Amino acid sequence: MQSWNDSLKIGVPHIDEQHKALFAAMEALYAACSAGKGRAEVIKTIDFLEDYTVKHFTEEQEIQKKSGYPKCVEHKKLHDDFIVQVKAIKKDIADNGATILSVSKLNSLLSGWLINHIKYVDTEIAQYVNK
Ligand SMILES: [Fe+2]
DSSP states (O other): OOOOOGGGOOSOHHHHHHHHHHHHHHHHHHHHHHTTOHHHHHHHHHHHHHHHHHHHHHHHHHHHHHHTOTTHHHHHHHHHHHHHHHHHHHHHHHHHOSOHHHHHHHHHIIIIIIHHIIIIIIHHHHHHHTO
């Protein structure tokens, strides 16, 4: 698993701090999985993500708008899609309990979507904010 490192910084400190917090949640989930406690941690992680991503995405979108970043609308769709996926996993857990499958779905979502989004989509914002 990729852990947080400076290459993930996009160069906008407020956003970088929030990405770091998202990574910390992902790392805690991985650590719990390694300790055989993934199913307990997944509920905590999903509750955190549901609140924190809404706050983070809202603030990131505000920063984008103020900076004149031209892809605000497309970018918001990506954020909304992530929230839909988090909510679907949450519903799955509510319906079926925290299963190995729900833990692995959340792990894949975080290690795939989150890392790619930061590296390849969010990095574009910095050139507008820091111009
Ligand atoms: Fe983003």
